[in-house]
Amino acid sequence: MKPTNSKDASHGQPSIVHRRIVALAGGVGGAKLAHGLAQILPPEDLTVIVNTGDDFEHLGMYICPDLDTVCYTLAGLANPETGWGRVNESWNTLANIEKLGGPNWFSLGDQDIATHLERTRRMKEGQSLTQVTRDFCKAWGVKHTVLPMSDSPVRTLVETDEGELAFQEYFVHRHCEPQVKGFRFDGVQVAEPAPGVREAIDSAEAILICPSNPWVSVDPILRVIQKINKPVVAVSPIIGGQTVKGPAAKMYRELGIEPSALAVANHYRTLLSGFVLDTVDSSLSDKIETKTLVTNTLMNTFDDRALLAANVLNFAGSL
Numbered sequence: 001m002k003p004t005n006s007k008d009a010s011h012g013q014p015s016i017v018h019r020r021i022v023a024l025a026g027g028v029g030g031a032k033l034a035h036g037l038a039q040i041l042p043p044e045d046l047t048v049i050v051n052t053g054d055d056f057e058h059l060g061m062y063i064c065p066d067l068d069t070v071c072y073t074l075a076g077l078a079n080p081e082t083g084w085g086r087v088n089e090s091w092n093t094l095a096n097i098e099k100l101g102g103p104n105w106f107s108l109g110d111q112d113i114a115t116h117l118e119r120t121r122r123m124k125e126g127q128s129l130t131q132v133t134r135d136f137c138k139a140w141g142v143k144h145t146v147l148p149m150s151d152s153p154v155r156t157l158v159e160t161d162e163g164e165l166a167f168q169e170y171f172v173h174r175h176c177e178p179q180v181k182g183f184r185f186d187g188v189q190v191a192e193p194a195p196g197v198r199e200a201i202d203s204a205e206a207i208l209i210c211p212s213n214p215w216v217s218v219d220p221i222l223r224v225i226q227k228i229n230k231p232v233v234a235v236s237p238i239i240g241g242q243t244v245k246g247p248a249a250k251m252y253r254e255l256g257i258e259p260s261a262l263a264v265a266n267h268y269r270t271l272l273s274g275f276v277l278d279t280v281d282s283s284l285s286d287k288i289e290t291k292t293l294v295t296n297t298l299m300n301t302f303d304d305r306a307l308l309a310a311n312v313l314n315f316a317g318s319l
């Protein structure tokens with residue numbers, strides 16, 4: 001397919017064709033594009049649906065890494081170095097837990113711990129994750145809608161050469177070292193989409209799949225949503241055969257697939273109306289069986305996020 005030239009959107013104010021947008025996001029990469037979209041779209045026109053397959057209970061707290069990453073990023077509270085956790089963080093609680101012989105492999109800062117403690121308290125009182133997320137967004141000044149994919153627990157399990165591992169055990173504790181053989185999303189069969197998810201999709205003009213890990217960040221959301229009857233545009237998280245962050249490229253290799261933007265497009269093949277890949281991968285564009293936009297997809301600055309968001313919105317609007 002011929003790539004759409006992105007130059008127009010990179011000069012002056014691009015005119016945005018699509019208005020109501022749903023973005024499907026995992027952690028850091030997804031949060032960056034969501035932030036770019038939030039810089040352009042008014043709150044009523046953007047809903048971000050976030051993966052909760054990475055959620056887990058740790059130190060007695062209910063922790064939602066991707067939801068928090070998206071919310072902190074939209075609120076301007078995220079740690080710019082890691083992409084996850086809070087900016088200007090202190091680590092006294094974790095240091096003292098460590099002194100007492102407790103687990104310290106999952107880096108939880110003091111401000112972040114407040115989020116998990118308060119979330120856990122509310123959920124023990126019977127509030128849903130959707131309610132808690134809405135209240136936290138309000139408190140943090142996040143105006144766009146952020147929804148967990150489901151209020152029921154879905155847990156991503158990584159099948160490896162060392163057996164099945166809980167996601168954060170594989171990802172953080174084991175530094176993604178075990179060889180991946182597959183994935184399982186425990187609870188996905190019975191998990192309903194969270195309140196507002198179906199409605200947001202039904203009233204959206206396009207669904208954007210953010211540059212998140214297809215296997216462990218986006219697939220759980222797609223499995224919960226099941227049907228999408230709207231144009232879908234995905235942005236490749238793989239640039240020049242590598243991921244900006246995280247183990248997606250390693251996972252592709254271990255599953256016997258060469259990691260590339262083409263592999264990502266093939267992963268979403270049945271869903272796509274359009275696919276966005278980086279300029280370094282422009283030679284792959286002809287091999288992709290849907291319309292493509294070739295543009296800069298690296299989001300190093302806030303301006304990069306907004307520019308990519310504008311380009312993706314214009315591309316989606318042109319389909």
Ligand code: FO1
Pocket residue numbers: 026027028054064065066068069084085105106107108112168171172217
């Ligand atoms: N990722 C790490 O690689 N190491 C950590 O210690 C870590 C702590 C952490 C704490 C809170 C949070 O919201 C996210 C955190 N992450 C950490 C990121 C997280 O594990 C992953 O980025 C996602 O689950 C994958 O999208």
